[in-house]
Amino acid sequence: MTEYILQQMVNALAVGSEYALLALGLAIVYSIVNLVNFAHGELITVSGYALFFSAAVWVQNPWLLIALAVLCSTLAAAALERVAFRSIRNASLNTGMLTAFGVSIIIQNVFVIFVATRPRAVQTPAFLAEIVTIGGLRFPVLQVVETLTTAVAILALVVLLRSTTIGLAMRAAARDFTTVRLMGVRANRVIQVAFLISGLLAGIAAVFIFSRRGAVDPFMGFVPVLKAFVACVIGGLGSLPGAVLGGLLLGMFEVFLQVVLPADAAAYRDAIAFSVVGLVLVLYPQGLLGKRVELGDKEA
Amino acid sequence: MLELADIQVRYGATQAVRGASLTVGKGEIVSLLGANGAGKTTLVSAAVGIIPVAGGTIRFEGRDITRLPAEAVVGVGLTLCPEGRRVFADLTVRENLILGAATRRDRAGVEADIDRFFGMFPILRDRAGTEAKTLSGGEQQMLAIARALMCRPRLLMLDEPSLGLAPRIVEQIFELLVTLKQDGMTILLVEQNATEALMISDRAYVMANGRIVHGGKAADLIGSQDVTDAYLGAAAHG
Amino acid sequence: MSAALARTLACRTTLLAALLSGTAVPVLAQEGDPIVIGYAAAMTGPLATYDSVDGARCMIDRLNEAGGVLGRPLALEARDMKSDAVLSSVVGQELIDMGVSAIIAPPSDDTAIPIAALALPLNMAVMTVGSTQVQFPMASPTNSYLTAFGDxxxxxxxxxxxxxxxxxxxxxxxxxxxxxxxxxxxxxxxxxxxxxxxxxxxxxxxxxxxxxxxxxxxxxxxxxxxxxxxxxxxxxxxxxxxxxxxxxxxxxxxxxxxxxxxxxxxxxxxxxxxxxxxxxxHGFPSEGSDLKAFYDDCTARGYTVQNIFFGLAGETVLLLKGAIERAGSADPAAINAALAETENFKGITSGSISYKGRAGVPSKELTxxxxxxxxxxxxxxxxxxxxxxx
Missing domain, CATH: 3.40.50.2300 (Response regulator)
Structure with missing residues (x-):
């Protein structure tokens, strides 16, 4: 029985880590550009199709596969910024969201038209499908690696944001973009880096998603971005630690419900999860780590 | 050093600056005075490139910088310490200063400058690792000025540095500006606090309703009726 | 008024009446006009694997080459409902408004039931290719048909x-x-x-x-x-x-x-x-089977056979063709009545298909x-x- 509990705890951590990665990618763009990038899910789909095409040319080396997936999503993110979002940079939040939805639909249909409507198998690193034995207990390599990778990614991001000039600029720009420009830092550069980071994080998440799923289809990006968005909202939209916390909590709670709910009620898992999310928001309208904005506060 | 010629700035349909011209010579402290809403902040924001100009030219050290964006203007030696201080609230004091030096490549020089400012403002050294939002108004103003100086500008514009500060702190700040001038800095000071500003300035301009309505030696303008009129709106409209 | 003027007036009035009424009176189908089958297909989305517009098209090509039905060619109007139940209703209504003779619906009960409900007032037959859910014909027994066996x-x-x-x-x-x-x-x-x-x-x-x-x-x-x-x-x-x-x-x-x-x-x-x-x-394309023959012929025509649902889609069209012939017309209600009487029909995946007395759930062999x-x-x-x- 304890093995089961332990196994489910590892599952919870792994799913939570995945949601945290997804949420972080979404949050970093939102915090700086005030844009909820609903096309974030499509970055994962892009990685998936990259892995699909790699199968066609027989790329077997797992590291090459990983590099390919991450590279494609990062480049896609940079392209999105340049082509779709730069021109609407100073527009309202609603314009941004609608543009992102539009971009999302375009990308999905490009895949439908030019690649395939049905799910296609993708090539993923073989070592991620194995089991590892730690302390007499068997764990899927994928989950262990996923949790560790998320931790490393978050750490790397923290280092970037604290120790590099561009990182400082990004943190400052989240509150006051204009003054950052007064420091001589180019606005374009800051935003590009934000998108590149979000693409990188999406690519890393994609490797794990596809190692589990083994298949890509044009519309699969919707669920990841929805989870990411909910996680961000729980943690406080615009807060990076909030995104991580929201992702971990959401993922762990979902697994918890899966374990705890009896089979009859199990179908209500999502309903229960979202009801709890609603409750959290009633108590913390700005999210768990979001700043309570009082009327009259002067925001920089 | 800085020449603004017939600057026009529009906010949508409203004309905020209607043909303003001023000059700042090397080594001077020049004040730009006027009531709230006269267009002073708009004018200096346009000068540094945050707001686009609809007409007129800006020349800095002889070079036309009218179309340059703010990031590039800072690179040529002109910078602004903005209204309301605008320190980076979530960054530490130290990080604020480092970001101020974003355009510089010489790490050793940047560290040396940070030390120098800590020497000038000991309170900043004490709070070097704390978030800027925990500083008092006066401390934030010192930080903002130090941050603006980190990029080693040749002309520093300050927008209402005395706003919301206690008189004693205001005095300290103005003393600081004089010290900077003595060290060779050129300063354009935007102020509502006319008397104090005039006392440290060489020359001054008065702005009302988007236009420069007076200009001259600071000594002449102290206590002048024209200045009072401009503030109370008795100056010509339109 | 003079006779000439009266004639002109009469002429113009008649012309005007004809023009005005022309929009109200439907143009009668002429000999040679295609009989149109509507297909609300899951071309994309999770259900796409279980639908096959290509299978339907290939069968229609074969039937038209053999002379069509009732001397008229068959035509297919296919629309993508993206595996979404709401979009399915929209697409279904669109096809009904176009005046199709029968509709092929998507491969799940939650996406097919709404279309059957929309088609019911016209007594139009609604068939699914890939659906195996008996819940679908149970919801609308007089006009719903599974091509496949029930779950x-x-x-x-x-x-x-x-x-x-x-x-x-x-x-x-x-x-x-x-x-x-x-x-x-x-x-x-x-x-x-x-x-x-x-x-x-x-x-x-x-x-x-x-x-x-x-x-x-x-x-x-x-x-x-x-x-x-x-x-x-x-x-x-x-x-x-x-x-x-x-x-x-x-x-x-x-x-x-x-x-x-x-x-x-x-x-x-x-x-x-x-x-x-x-x-x-539903079946397996073994050597010598009708299914394999169908696959081979369609491949030769340039179609890609993805899976068994390609064959099922062809079978759906074949069943409709049988019903149209027995009904002797392209009228949706007549086709529906004829389809309900299907008995021992020779399909492609199964040698004997019957709907008679079975309220839309066929009797078939399984593999x-x-x-x-x-x-x-x-x-x-x-x-x-x-x-x-x-």
Whole structure:
């Protein structure tokens, strides 16, 4: 029985880590550009199709596969910024969201038209499908690696944001973009880096998603971005630690419900999860780590 | 050093600056005075490139910088310490200063400058690792000025540095500006606090309703009726 | 007024009346006008694997080459409903408004029932290619037809085969995300399996989406006794993902199911785990069969045969053709009446299809297919002894 509990705890951590990665990618763009990038899910789909095409040319080396997936999503993110979002940079939040939805639909249909409507198998690193034995207990390599990778990614991001000039600029720009420009830092550069980071994080998440799923289809990006968005909202939209916390909590709670709910009620898992999310928001309208904005506060 | 010629700035349909011209010579402290809403902040924001100009030219050290964006203007030696201080609230004091030096490549020089400012403002050294939002108004103003100086500008514009500060702190700040001038800095000071500003300035301009309505030696303008009129709106409209 | 003026007036009035009424009176179909079949197809989305516009088109090409129906060519109006139930209604209404003679609906009950409801006032026949959910014809028995057998039939055959192979224990996986196939099929299977002496060890719920089933795998692994089999109404890609994830976790289980597994695309997804799968399906293109002949002919015409649903779609069109001929007209209500009387019709996947007295659920043979060494191999063909009630 304890093995089961332990196994489910590892599952919870792994799913939570995945949601945290997804949420972080979404949050970093939102915090700086005030844009909820609903096309974030499509970055994962892009990685998936990259892995699909790699199968066609027989790329077997797992590291090459990983590099390919991450590279494609990062480049896609940079392209999105340049082509779709730069021109609407100073527009309202609603314009941004609608543009992102539009971009999302375009990308999905490009895949439908030019690649395939049905799910296609993708090539993923073989070592991620194995089991590892730690302390007499068997764990899927994928989950262990996923949790560790998320931790490393978050750490790397923290280092970037604290120790590099561009990182400082990004943190400052989240509150006051204009003054950052007064420091001589180019606005374009800051935003590009934000998108590149979000693409990188999406690519890393994609490797794990596809190692589990083994298949890509044009519309699969919707669920990841929805989870990411909910996680961000729980943690406080615009807060990076909030995104991580929201992702971990959401993922762990979902697994918890899966374990705890009896089979009859199990179908209500999502309903229960979202009801709890609603409750959290009633108590913390700005999210768990979001700043309570009082009327009259002067925001920089 | 800085020449603004017939600057026009529009906010949508409203004309905020209607043909303003001023000059700042090397080594001077020049004040730009006027009531709230006269267009002073708009004018200096346009000068540094945050707001686009609809007409007129800006020349800095002889070079036309009218179309340059703010990031590039800072690179040529002109910078602004903005209204309301605008320190980076979530960054530490130290990080604020480092970001101020974003355009510089010489790490050793940047560290040396940070030390120098800590020497000038000991309170900043004490709070070097704390978030800027925990500083008092006066401390934030010192930080903002130090941050603006980190990029080693040749002309520093300050927008209402005395706003919301206690008189004693205001005095300290103005003393600081004089010290900077003595060290060779050129300063354009935007102020509502006319008397104090005039006392440290060489020359001054008065702005009302988007236009420069007076200009001259600071000594002449102290206590002048024209200045009072401009503030109370008795100056010509339109 | 003069006679000439009166004539001119009469002429112009008649012309005007004709013009005005021309919009109200439908133009009668002329000889040679195509008979149009509407197809609200799942061209994209999770249900896309179980629909086949190409299959329908190929059959129509063949029929038109042989002279069409009632001396008129057949035409297909296909629209993508993106596997979405709401869009399905929109598309269905669009096709009805276009004046089609019959409609082919998407392959699940929640997407097909709305179209049947919209077509009912016109008494228009609504057939599905890939749907196996008896809930669909039950919802609208006078105008709904499955081309495929019902889930209760296929589940019964699959369960009977499993029991005959000596398996004793099963865990059911249930999902409410895509209609009755995910909910009812596992229960039909369990019903039949228990009838043949098997035991259901547990039920596990899953949601499709991010495809992380580690929690479900752990739940099954913790069951006591451990189940030998896993049964669920899996559709693509879960049909490949589930075996893959269970195998990844080192679990030794076999997968049983029905036609959700019938798609070659799932082989690379499942990888080595594919060899654990056995399922009941609509047919198998063995040498010499009508199905193979159909596949070969369509391939020669340039179509790509994706899976069994290509054949089923052709069979749907063939059934409609039979009904149109017996009805002697392209009127939707007449076609519907004729379709309901179908008896011993020779299809492509099955040699004898009957709808008469069966309220839209056909009687058909089933084939059991097993995946061995990465290839689909037919292992049995029969009609099950015990069929659970829907």
């Amino acid at each position: 209760n039939l296929s589940a019964a055959a699959s369960a009977q085969y499993a029991a005959e192979q000596g398996h004793k224990t099963v865990a059911l996986m249930i999902s409410r995300d895509f209609g009755s196939y995910g909910i009812a099929l596992p229960e039909y299977w369990a019903d039949a399996f228990e009838h043949h002496g098997g035991t259901v060890v547990g039920r596990v719920n899953y949601n499709i989406g991010l495809s992380d089933y580690s929690a479900q795998v752990a739940e099954v692994a913790a069951m006591d006794p451990k189940p030998e089999l896993i049964v669920g109404g899996f559709i693509s890609p879960e049909a490949g993902v589930m075996p893959r994830q269970f195998a990844s976790a080192g679990m030794d289980v076999k997968f049983f199911g029905t036609d959700g597994f019938d798609d070659p695309n799932l082989l690379p997804i499942a990888g080595d785990a594919a060899d654990t799968i056995t399922f009941a399906t 059991i297919v097993q995946i061995q060494d990465g290839a689909f191999v037919p292992v049995a063909k029969f009609v099950p002894d015990y069929i659970p009630a829907p």
